[in-house]
Amino acid sequence: MAEIQRVLVVGGTHGNEKTGVQCVKALNRNISQFRDRSYTVGTLLANTSAIEKNCRYIEQDLNRCFSNTLLNGEPQNVEQKRAQEINSQYGPKGDDSATDWIIDLHTTTTNMGLTLVVHQNDKPALQMAAYIQSLIPDAVIFYEDRDPAEDNFLGSIAKHSLLIEVGPVPQGLLRWDIFKLTQDGLFHALDFIERYNNNEIPVLPEELHTYEFIEKLHLPRDETGDICGMIHPDVQDNDYQPLNPGDPLFITDEGETICYDGSEQVFTAFVNEAAYYDQAHGLSLMRKKIVSCGSV
Numbered sequence: 001m002a003e004i005q006r007v008l009v010v011g012g013t014h015g016n017e018k019t020g021v022q023c024v025k026a027l028n029r030n031i032s033q034f035r036d037r038s039y040t041v042g043t044l045l046a047n048t049s050a051i052e053k054n055c056r057y058i059e060q061d062l063n064r065c066f067s068n069t070l071l072n073g074e075p076q077n078v079e080q081k082r083a084q085e086i087n088s089q090y091g092p093k094g095d096d097s098a099t100d101w102i103i104d105l106h107t108t109t110t111n112m113g114l115t116l117v118v119h120q121n122d123k124p125a126l127q128m129a130a131y132i133q134s135l136i137p138d139a140v141i142f143y144e145d146r147d148p149a150e151d152n153f154l155g156s157i158a159k160h161s162l163l164i165e166v167g168p169v170p171q172g173l174l175r176w177d178i179f180k181l182t183q184d185g186l187f188h189a190l191d192f193i194e195r196y197n198n199n200e201i202p203v204l205p206e207e208l209h210t211y212e213f214i215e216k217l218h219l220p221r222d223e224t225g226d227i228c229g230m231i232h233p234d235v236q237d238n239d240y241q242p243l244n245p246g247d248p249l250f251i252t253d254e255g256e257t258i259c260y261d262g263s264e265q266v267f268t269a270f271v272n273e274a275a276y277y278d279q280a281h282g283l284s285l286m287r288k289k290i291v292s293c294g295s296v
């Protein structure tokens with residue numbers, strides 16, 4: 001029997017990221033093209049309340065509601081309740097999950113292109129990312145080794161997961177280039193699973209060049225906490241670029257440059273992400289990390 005039996009493609013985990021929602025709807029209309037696969041493909045629109053209102057979330061980011069603690073506690077808001085519904089239908093999170101693989105589709109307002117996010121030390125998921133990168137060389141891999149119990153992302157309720165993040169696209173609208181790039185990434189991921197089940201994975205690089213999250217930086221804020229500056233023009237649209245101590249980073253409303261005050265070279269990501277403004281974050285800092293795809 002094939003190892004991967006049930007695959008779930010998810011869109012709308014963030015309700016204003018329309019590309020994923022559109023990919024799921026298009027997949028539903030054309031699901032017959034996957035009829036002869038060794039696994040079944042299901043689809044899910046995750047945060048239905050937020051999709052209806054065209055906002056990221058109603059009360060809490062749904063993609064932070066899938067830790068064991070929140071899944072097993074009394075739900076405190078609409079998203080925690082929805083997370084528990086999804087977990088009971090498609091999980092339960094852990095080794096007995098009914099879902100073998102979740103592919104969760106996201107977009108970003110930043111100039112990150114196609115980013116493949118692997119959140120656990122999971123060899124098949126890293127191989128999937130490497131496989132997609134071999135076909136779309138500009139794709140970038142984010143890798144973190146999270147404790148599965150504490151991993152609060154939706155994909156963590158399946159045995160394996162990959163999050164596909166594509167930009168730039170504004171929240172709440174569709175663009176063909178972003179839709180197509182997302183769909184290409186998704187279809188390569190589904191092709192990978194077929195190859196995986198049939199022991200037909202092509203030779204992949206031994207070492208993967210990935211980025212690892214360090215921290216988010218706040219935008220300039222005044223004494224009351226109001227945002228009083230923005231991303232410096234030298235950094236705007238420059239995701240995955242080196243940022244050295246002393247480099248321009250922010251610019252105040254008065255035009256004063258604020259430089260990066262860290263002590264070592266880092267790399268930029270999620271530069272001026274609209275979804276970060278709820279907490280006044282301006283960007284993420286990353287470090288490069290080489291991960292061995294064969295020995296994890």
Ligand SMILES: [Zn+2]
Nearest residue numbers: 014017106107
């Ligand atoms: Zn998202």
